[in-house]
Amino acid sequence: MKMPPLLSGILIKRIKRFLAEIRLDDGEEIIAHCPNSGSMLGCDSPGSRVLVSVSERPGRRYRHTWEMVRVNGVWVGINTLVPNRLIHETLLQRRLAAFSDYTTVRREVPWGAHSRLDFLLSGGRRSCYIEVKNVTLAQAGVAYFPDAVTERGQKHLRDLQEIVRHGHRGVILFLVQRMDAERFMPARFIDPEYARLLSESRENGVEIVVCQALVTPEEITVVKLLEPTVSV
DNA sequence: ATTCCGTGAACGCTCACATG
DNA sequence: CATGTGAGCGTTCACGGAAT
Numbered sequence: 001m002k003m004p005p006l007l008s009g010i011l012i013k014r015i016k017r018f019l020a021e022i023r024l025d026d027g028e029e030i031i032a033h034c035p036n037s038g039s040m041l042g043c044d045s046p047g048s049r050v051l052v053s054v055s056e057r058p059g060r061r062y063r064h065t066w067e068m069v070r071v072n073g074v075w076v077g078i079n080t081l082v083p084n085r086l087i088h089e090t091l092l093q094r095r096l097a098a099f100s101d102y103t104t105v106r107r108e109v110p111w112g113a114h115s116r117l118d119f120l121l122s123g124g125r126r127s128c129y130i131e132v133k134n135v136t137l138a139q140a141g142v143a144y145f146p147d148a149v150t151e152r153g154q155k156h157l158r159d160l161q162e163i164v165r166h167g168h169r170g171v172i173l174f175l176v177q178r179m180d181a182e183r184f185m186p187a188r189f190i191d192p193e194y195a196r197l198l199s200e201s202r203e204n205g206v207e208i209v210v211c212q213a214l215v216t217p218e219e220i221t222v223v224k225l226l227e228p229t230v231s232v
Numbered sequence: 233a234t235t236c237c238g239t240g241a242a243c244g245c246t247c248a249c250a251t252g
Numbered sequence: 253c254a255t256g257t258g259a260g261c262g263t264t265c266a267c268g269g270a271a272t
Contacts, residue, residue, distance in 0.1 A: 016245080016246075016261065017243090017244070017245050017246070017260090017261055017262090018243095018245095018261050018262045018263080019261080019262080033262060033263065034262090035243090035262085035263070035264085036243085036244095037242085037243035037244040037245070037261095038243085038244065038245085039244080039245075055263095057263095060262085060263080061262065061263090062262075062263095065263090080243070081263085081264070081265090107265090107266085108242095108265075108266060116241085116242085148244070148245075149244095150244075151244090152242090152243080152244075233272100234271105234272080235270105235271085235272075236269105236270080236271070236272085237268105237269090237270080237271095238267105238268095238269090238270100239266105239267085239268090239269105240265105240266095240267090241264105241265090241266090241267105242263100242264090242265095243261105243262105243263095243264100244261105245260105245261090246259105246260090246261090247258100247259090247260090248257105248258090248259085248260105249256105249257085249258090249259100250255105250256085250257075250258100251254105251255085251256075251257090252253100252254085252255080252256090
């Protein structure tokens with residue numbers, strides 16, 4: 001996935017959930033939209049080098065969007081809209097072997113009365129529902145999800161188990177937007193219930209796929225799969 | 233049949249306020 | 253005083269109805 005030209009700056013402070021104060025390299029201080037609703041644990045330290053994109057869309061309150069942060073010698077993609085776009089692109093390119101025999105990809109597909117999953121693949125042997133999660137947290141070579149207790153994420157795992165019970169494929173796909181990790185685990189120290197649900201889900205047939213993306217100022221690309229460690 | 237536009241849901245944290 | 257509930261934060265995207 002190609003990135004638009006990005007501006008470099010230093011993070012002054014994440015002001016609140018959707019906003020960050022940044023000093024661009026030309027000295028201008030801006031407020032940028034922060035397209036990440038998570039806690040961004042380890043990715044929002046004041047003083048970090050960051051990259052922002054610039055939007056010309058009329059009516060937009062803040063022109064700049066925070067896209068990446070430099071952490072531990074690598075770029076980390078923090079825009080939570082990226083995983084959906086990137087995985088969509090990767091699915092269409094048939095670059096993920098587990099999903100290469102489907103003919104149709106639909107996005108934002110309703111499930112039940114109150115849920116929506118990111119992708120539904122059809123045209124293969126079994127319909128396949130995929131829920132994508134963005135992973136920005138990593139410590140000592142291990143990527144972790146979630147970075148905050150997530151009620152909604154827990155619901156998605158229950159939905160996926162139900163989907164499998166109905167005879168479909170149910171997939172939770174974690175996109176790790178940083179290259180300084182070799183493994184993936186649920187963040188039991190943050191959300192033990194999520195960790196429990198993830199291993200229960202796998203026992204009940206939900207597939208866990210972990211993609212790792214090379215994040216550079218020019219592009220974000222899925223480069224490999226990581227082996228998840230789900231059990232205790 | 234196609235494009236345009238308004239509406240609403242989603243994201244998850246934080247803070248104000250209400251309830252016990 | 254402790255705990256719980258709800259609104260609000262900015263943007264994108266899908267959707268449905270209206271206009272072309």
